[in-house]
Amino acid sequence: xxxxxxxxxxxxxxxxxxxxxxxxxxxxxxxxxxxxxxxxxxxxxxxxxxxxxxxxxxxxxxxxxxxxxxxxxxxxxxxxxxxxxxxxxxxxxxxxxxxxxxxxxxxxxxxxxxxxxxxxxxxxxxxxxxxxxxxxxxxxxxxxxxxxxxxxxxxxxxxxxxxxxxxxxxxxxxxxxxxxxxxxxxxxxxxxxxxxxxxxxxxxxxxxxxxxxxxxxxxxxxxxxxxxxxxxxxxxxxxxx
Numbered sequence: 001x002x003x004x005x006x007x008x009x010x011x012x013x014x015x016x017x018x019x020x021x022x023x024x025x026x027x028x029x030x031x032x033x034x035x036x037x038x039x040x041x042x043x044x045x046x047x048x049x050x051x052x053x054x055x056x057x058x059x060x061x062x063x064x065x066x067x068x069x070x071x072x073x074x075x076x077x078x079x080x081x082x083x084x085x086x087x088x089x090x091x092x093x094x095x096x097x098x099x100x101x102x103x104x105x106x107x108x109x110x111x112x113x114x115x116x117x118x119x120x121x122x123x124x125x126x127x128x129x130x131x132x133x134x135x136x137x138x139x140x141x142x143x144x145x146x147x148x149x150x151x152x153x154x155x156x157x158x159x160x161x162x163x164x165x166x167x168x169x170x171x172x173x174x175x176x177x178x179x180x181x182x183x184x185x186x187x188x189x190x191x192x193x194x195x196x197x198x199x200x201x202x203x204x205x206x207x208x209x210x211x212x213x214x215x216x217x218x219x220x221x222x223x224x225x226x227x228x229x230x231x232x233x234x235x236x237x238x239x240x241x
Contacts, residue, residue, distance in 0.1 A: 004125070006199040007136075010192040011121045014144065017188035018114040021151070024181035025107050028052045028080065031162055032176040047178065048104040051083035096165050099157050106154040107182070110147050114189075117143040129205075137200045141193040148193075151186035155179065 024030075028047025035042050039059070045052045089097035120143060124136035162168050162175060 003199055003203055006195060006203070007121065007125050010140075010196055011118070011125070013188055014114070014121065014192050015118060017185040017192075018111070018118060020181045020185035020188070021107070021111050021114060024178040024185070025104075025111065027178050027181075028083075029176040029178040030158055031168060031173055031179070033168075033170065033173045035172060045176065046083060048100070048107060049083060050080045052080040054079075093167075096161060096167065099161055103154045103157045106150050106157075110150040110154070113143060113147040113150065114185075117147060137196040141196050144189040144193040148186040148189040151182055151189075155182055155186070 025048055028045045028050040030048060031046040033044040036058075039057065041056045041058065043054045043056070045054070084093075084097045084100055117140060120140055124140065127136070158179060159175065162173065
């Protein structure tokens, strides 16, 4: 396997990791709670910027309302509001608001860092063998490591809030899909960085064998030139005698 293939595989994997990060931010599924009332299931979903409440009837009604209109037979009436709102950022809830908004900022920053890393991949891969061999893997590995560190920090904040804040102190709350998507993105980034570092030390230089052959040919040419020069010098000495 050449380093070009390693960089290409790492780029594809990291683009997938970036997609996971964007999905985790856009989907309000970091922490969720479901409860059954007997006739319906109410689900609360908390995202970095939205709080959504969904009510799903267990037996969707098809009878008419008192005003004569037909009820929708489709379960679920999702409604989302901005989260956390200003009322949740006052008094005792101010610390929660600060932590949650910090998580949102960190994830946005991580997304920007991932996009910069993707651009770095393209620049280094198009820059030729020298950039890939000399310092490309260090730059990309550093960017991916920093990005993963930011994501792990954001994950730890959400996990801490989930375990300690009164808002989620009711049995039934759980870390949901967005939290795990972010975790997967961070792990993929770390694996890509490790893969590039290993390839830098294990794989031979690109065109390394051809380079050695060129060196041998050059040495043979130099030796031939020296022999010819020595032969001319000896011939000149004989003529002088």
